[in-house]
Amino acid sequence: xxxxxxxxxxxxxxxxxxxxxxxxxxxxxxxxxxxxxxxxxxxxxxxxxxxxxxxxxxxxxxxxxxxxxxxxxxxxxxxxxxxxxxxxxxxxxxxxxxxxxxxxxxxxxxxxxxxxxxxxxxxxxxxxxxxxxxxxxxxxxxxxxxxxxxxxxxxxxxxxxxxxxxxxxxxxxxxxxxxxxxxxxxxxxxxxxxxxxxxxxxxxxxxxxxxxxxxxxxxxxxxxxxxxxxxxxxxxxxxxxxxxxxxxxxxxxxxxxxxxxxxxxxxxxxxxxxxxxxxxxxxxxxxxxxxxxxxxxxxxxxxxxxxxxxxxxxxxxxxxxxxxxxxxxxxxxxxxxxxxxxxxxxxxxxxxxxxxxxxxxxxxxxxxxxxxxxxxxxxxxxxxxxxxxxxxxxxxxxxxxxxxxxxxxxxxxxxxxxxxxxxxxxxxxxxxxxxxxxxxxxxxxxxxxxxxxxxxxxxxxxxxxxxxxxxxxxxxxxxxxxxxxxxxxxxxxxxxxxxxxxxxxxxxxxx
Numbered sequence: 001x002x003x004x005x006x007x008x009x010x011x012x013x014x015x016x017x018x019x020x021x022x023x024x025x026x027x028x029x030x031x032x033x034x035x036x037x038x039x040x041x042x043x044x045x046x047x048x049x050x051x052x053x054x055x056x057x058x059x060x061x062x063x064x065x066x067x068x069x070x071x072x073x074x075x076x077x078x079x080x081x082x083x084x085x086x087x088x089x090x091x092x093x094x095x096x097x098x099x100x101x102x103x104x105x106x107x108x109x110x111x112x113x114x115x116x117x118x119x120x121x122x123x124x125x126x127x128x129x130x131x132x133x134x135x136x137x138x139x140x141x142x143x144x145x146x147x148x149x150x151x152x153x154x155x156x157x158x159x160x161x162x163x164x165x166x167x168x169x170x171x172x173x174x175x176x177x178x179x180x181x182x183x184x185x186x187x188x189x190x191x192x193x194x195x196x197x198x199x200x201x202x203x204x205x206x207x208x209x210x211x212x213x214x215x216x217x218x219x220x221x222x223x224x225x226x227x228x229x230x231x232x233x234x235x236x237x238x239x240x241x242x243x244x245x246x247x248x249x250x251x252x253x254x255x256x257x258x259x260x261x262x263x264x265x266x267x268x269x270x271x272x273x274x275x276x277x278x279x280x281x282x283x284x285x286x287x288x289x290x291x292x293x294x295x296x297x298x299x300x301x302x303x304x305x306x307x308x309x310x311x312x313x314x315x316x317x318x319x320x321x322x323x324x325x326x327x328x329x330x331x332x333x334x335x336x337x338x339x340x341x342x343x344x345x346x347x348x349x350x351x352x353x354x355x356x357x358x359x360x361x362x363x364x365x366x367x368x369x370x371x372x373x374x375x376x377x378x379x380x381x382x383x384x385x386x387x388x389x390x391x392x393x394x395x396x397x398x399x400x401x402x403x404x405x406x407x408x409x410x411x412x413x414x415x416x417x418x419x420x421x422x423x424x425x426x427x428x429x430x431x432x433x434x435x436x437x438x439x440x441x442x443x444x445x446x447x448x449x450x451x452x453x454x455x456x457x458x459x460x461x462x463x464x465x466x467x468x469x470x471x472x473x474x475x476x477x478x479x480x481x482x483x484x485x486x487x488x489x490x491x492x493x494x495x496x497x498x499x500x501x502x503x504x505x506x507x508x509x510x511x
Contacts, residue, residue, distance in 0.1 A: 001059055001060070001061050001065055001067070002023075002026050002027055002059075002060055003042070003057060003058070003059055003060075004022055004023060004026045004057075004058050004060055005055060005056065005057055005058070006018065006019060006022050006055075006056045006058060007047070007053045007054065007055050007056070008053065008054050008056070009051070009052070009053060009054070010046070010052050010053065010054055010292075010294065010295050010296075011292070011294045011295070014054070014056060016039075019039050019056075019058060019060070020034045020035065020037045020039070020060075021034065022058075022060075023037045023039060023058075023060035024037065026060060027060060027062055029062060033062075033063060036063040037060055037061065037062065037063070038060070038061045038063075038067050039058050039059060039060045039061065040058065040059045040067065041056055041057075041058050041181050042057045042058060042059055042181065043056070043057040043181055043182075043183055044056050044057075044178075044181045044182055044183065045182075045183035045184075046183075046296065048286060048287055048288065048290075052287060052290055052295065070164050070168060072165065072168050072169065072172065073102040074102070075098070075101040075102060075202065075206045076101055076102065076103075076104050076206065077206055077207050078100070078101055078104060078105060078106040078107075078206055078207040078208060079106070079206075079207030080106075080207075081104055081105055081106040081207065082105055082106065082239075082240070083105070083106045083107075083108045083209075083237075083238075083239045084100055084105045084106065084107055084108065084239055084240075084241045084242070084243060084508075084511060085108050085110060085227065085229050085237055085239045085241070085242045085243070086100075086107050086108065086109045086110070086242075086243045086245060087110050087216050087229065087242065087243065087244050087245060087246055088109075088110075088111065088112075088144070088244070088245035088246045088247060088250075088488070088490070089109050089111035089113075089141075089142045089143065089144065089200075089210070090143065090144020090145065090146065090245060090247050090488065090489075090500065091143075091144055091146055091488065091497045091498075091500040091501040091504065092144075092243075092245035092487045092488025092489070092490075092494065092500040092501065092503055092504035092507075093109060093111075093144075093243065093245035093487075093488075093504060094143075094196070094199050094200075094203075094501070094504070095165075095166060095169065095500075095501035095502075095504040095505050095508075096243050096245060096487065096504030096505065096507055096508040097109055097199075097203050097208060097504075097508070098169060098199065098202070098203065098505075099504070099505045099508035099509060100208075100508045100511070101202075101203060101206050101208065103508065103509070103511075105241075105508075105511065106207055106208055106209070107203060107208040107209070108208070108209045108211070108237055108239065109203070109208065109209065109210045109211065110211050110214040110216060110229065110231060110237065111141070111142055111210065111211065111212050111213075111214060112135045112140055112213070112214060112215035112216070112232075112246075112250075113135050113136040113137075113140040113141030113142065113212065113213075114135075114136045114141050114142065114212050114213065115141075115142045115197070115200075115212055116141065116142040116143050116147060116193040116196045116197055116200075117193065117197070118136070118141075118212075119136045119137070119140075119141035119142065120193075122136040122137060122141075123136075123137060123138055123148065123323070126138070126324055126326070126389075127323060127324060127414040127415060128414065130324075130388055130389045130415060132326050132327070132328060132329050134327055134328050134329075135213070135215055137325070137326065137327055138323055138324070138325040138335055139247060139249040139325055139327050139462065140247070140249070140250075140327060142196055142197075142200065142212070143192060143193065143196035144247055144500075145247060145248075145249070145325070145335070145462070146192075146496070146497040146500075147189065147192045147193060147196055148189045148192075148323070148337050152184075152185075152186045152315070152496065152497065153166075153167065153170075153179055153185040153186060153187070153496075153497055153498050160494075160499055160502040160503065160506070161502040161505060161506055163498055163502065164180075165502075165505060166498050166501040166502060166505070167179055167180050167185075167498075168180070169199075169501075170187065170195060173195045173198040173199050173202070174191070174194050174195045174198050175187050175191070175195050176191075176340075184299065186338070186340070187340065188338065188339050188340025188341070188342075189337045189338065189339055189340075190339040190340055190341075191340050211231070211235075211237075213232075213233075214231040214232070214233075214235070215231060215232040215252075216229055216230070216231055216246075216253070217230050217231060217232055217252075217256075218230040218256065219242065219244075219256070219484070221481060221483070221484075225240060225482075225483065226238055226239065226240050227239060227240070227241075227242050227483065227484070229242060240483060241483050241484075241485070241511050242483065242484050242485065243485045243487050243504070243507050243508065243511075244469070244484060244485060244486050244487055244490070244491065245487040245488045245490065245491075245500075245504060245507075246490040247488070247489055247490045248462060248464055248465035248489040248490050249327050249462055249490075250490055251327075251372060251376075253490065254368075254369060254372060254467045254469075255369070257469065258367070258368065258369060262478065262480055262481055263368075263469075263470055263478075263479060263480055264368045264369075264467050264468065264469050264470070265368050265467065265468045265469075265470055265492075266357045266367070266368045266369070266370045266371050266372075266466065266467065266468075267357075267371065267464075267465060267466055267467055267468040267492050268354060268355055268356040268357065268371070268466075269354075269355060269371060269375070269463055269464045269465065269466045270310075270312070270314065270352035270353060270354050270355060270463040270464065271352055271353060271355055271375070271378060271427075271430055271459065271460065271461045271463070272311075272314075272350060272351050272352030272353050272426075272430055272434060272459070272460050273350070273351055273352075273422065273426070273434065273456040273457060273458050273459065273460055274322055274334045274335075274336060274348055274349070274350055274351075274391075274456070274457045274458075274460050275348065275349055275350075275351050275396070275454055275455070275456055276322060276346050276347070276348045276411055276412065276413075276454065276455045276456075276457065277346070277347045277348075277449070277451075277453065277454045278345060278346065278347070278453060279297060279298075279318065279319050279344065279345055279346055279347040280345070281347075281448060281451070281453065282298045282299075282300060282318065282347040283295075283297065283298045284448065285298070285300075285446050285447065285448045285449060286298035286299070286300060286446075296342075297318040297319040297342040297343070297347075298318060298347075299316050299318040299347075300313065300316060300347075300349070300446060300449075301313045301316060302441055302445055302446070304437055304440060304441065306353075306433040306436050306437050306440075307432075307433060307436075309353055309354045309355075309356075309359075309429075309433060310353070310354040311351065311352070311353050311354075311433050311434065311437040312351070312352065312354075313349045313350065313351055314349065314350035314351070314352050314460065314463050315335070315336055315349065315350050315463075316336075316347070316348075316349035316350075317336035317337055317338040317342075317347070317348050317349065318338060318342045318347050319338055319339075319341070319342030319343050319344045319345075319346070319347065320336050320337055320338035320339075320342065320344055320346065320347065320348050320412070321336070321337060321338075321344055321346065321348070321412035321413070321414075322334055322335070322336055322346075322348050322391075322411065322412050322413035322457065323335055323336070323337055323413070323414070324389045324413075324414075324415055325462060326379075326383075326389065330380055330383055330384075331376070331379035331380055331382075331383050332379055332380075332382035332383040332386070332389060332391065332392075332458070332459065333379055333459060333460075333461055333462055334391060334413070334457055334458070334459065334460055335460070335462065336348040336349065336350070344412060346411075346412045348412070350460035350463065351434065351437070351438075351460075352460055352463055353429065353430045353433045353434065355371065355374075355429065355430075357370055357371055359429055360374050360427075360429070368467060369467065371466035371467075372466045372467055374466070375461050375466050378426075378427065378459055378461055379459060379461055381425060382425060382458050382459045385418070385420055385425055386418045386420070388415065389415040390415050390416045390417060390418040391413055391415070391416075391417050391418065391457040391458060392417075392418055392420030392422050392425055392457070392458045393405075393408055393411070393417035393418060393419065393420060393422065393455055393456060393457045393458070394408075394419070394420060394421065394422040394423065394455075394456050395408065395409070395452040395453075395454065395455060395456070396438055396450065396451060396452060396454040396455070396456055397450065397451065397452040398452060399422055399423050399434070399435070399438075399456050400423075400434075400435045400438055400439060400450075402423050402435075404419070404421060405419055405452075407419075408455060409453060409455050411455055411457070413457060417455065417457055420458075422456055422457075422458050423435070425458060426458060426459070434456075438450050464489060464492070464495050465489055465490055465491070465492045467492065468491065468492030468493075469486035469490075469491040469492060470486075471485070471486050471491070471493075475510055476506060476507050476510045477510075485507040485510065485511070487503050487504055487507045488500040488503050488504060491503075
């Protein structure tokens with residue numbers, strides 16, 4: 001086997017003949033053997049440095065070499081098997097449940113929100129009427145937050161596990177096979193609901209259980225080592241093992257741990273704004289003025305250091321829209337999403353500043369919930385400024401110059417934007433670093449990015465959990481509560497769909 005690189009122009013499909021011709025030369029075999037050469041495309045990325053190209057990384061095999069195929073394990077009928085309670089039906093919970101099926105355990109999934117279709121009605125009420133259902137919204141419900149945030153699958157690191165299991169499972173349940181090779185794969189918020197529903201149907205058909213509208217209110221470990229998990233309607237579920245995969249916004253779970261004296265730790269996270277540009281401008285910048293309608297909608301990412309703290313783009317949504325991501329009344333949080341076609345006229349991204357517990361010593365009195373309380377206070381301050389889900393907003397250059405904006409550009413954010421001194425509303429720790437970051441990005445990395453046509457809206461604050469639930473590095477069980485497996489973003493061990501799914505798989509594998 002040898003790995004080769006082949007390029008093709010965007011809009012032109014790479015043919016088998018082109019791949020095999022390149023392989024003949026790389027493998028040093030006779031041209032007569034060309035048709036017998038087998039290959040596997042490993043990765044496809046866009047190279048926009050000069051000519052706009054697709055760049056392929058391909059494994060090629062001589063006729064006598066074995067090309068092993070990746071094969072998923074089969075799911076078992078677990079109808080009469082030992083139950084494992086899985087709290088949360090986001091990526092960590094879903095993929096933990098699938099691995100439990102493979103290993104012969106019966107997943108009992110408890111989800112505080114509604115199924116993936118019913119939660120759409122609550123999200124519509126949130127955007128249209130400002131009505132927040134604390135258990136069914138953009139963060140809570142079947143599929144988790146990622147279902148309605150573009151379905152980005154950018155993690156390619158193998159240190160957490162074999163990402164092929166995650167990607168091949170998603171394809172098995174309806175995702176486009178292109179996610180197996182694209183450098184920046186995404187599924188799209190219009191397609192993910194069907195994938196999520198198919199995963200649930202598979203789990204139930206093989207003997208697992210799903211219980212919606214089942215917000216966990218208590219977890220008790222009894223003397224015989226089993227757990228009783230109580231949900232809001234009083235129903236109690238019991239098992240010897242519990243996977244806790246509640247996501248980064250389940251604040252009530254952290255507070256429950258704190259009341260019980262089960263150890264949790266304050267953890268750094270990032271906070272900032274959502275930045276919205278015309279997508280046509282981002283296309284022009286990223287394709288160096290060579291963008292054509294057949295080309296993929298341009299995206300971007302960046303990271304820089306400002307006064308000892310990282311400032312970086314987060315959850316970039318090309319051709320996307322902004323949505324309200326509040327999980328309780330009286331708070332204002334924004335997120336972004338894109339459909340599979342990425343065809344809106346806006347590009348949005350979080351641009352956030354890293355925050356550590358020592359940055360805000362005035363919150364130390366809250367112990368391990370220090371940064372959680374800080375996060376809450378910033379979200380409430382944003383809401384109180386407008387008195388609604390309208391987002392405080394300011395043009396980018398005005399923000400950096402510390403002056404009010406005269407009028408605001410059109411925005412994709414349905415509740416609307418309110419002209420506001422965002423530079424004053426944000427914590428100074430964040431505001432000052434953003435002030436220096438935006439011109440730097442515009443002058444050094446993306447010429448044209450720093451513009452008053454860009455709108456900043458507050459606040460982007462749900463980048464990751466501000467709390468970590470500590471676990472044993474070998475068993476993955478909570479350090480004080482054997483049998484309880486803190487998992488995914490909510491426990492502080494993942495940051496996105498793929499890494500959360502891998503963490504779920506790892507926890508199920510330990511069981």
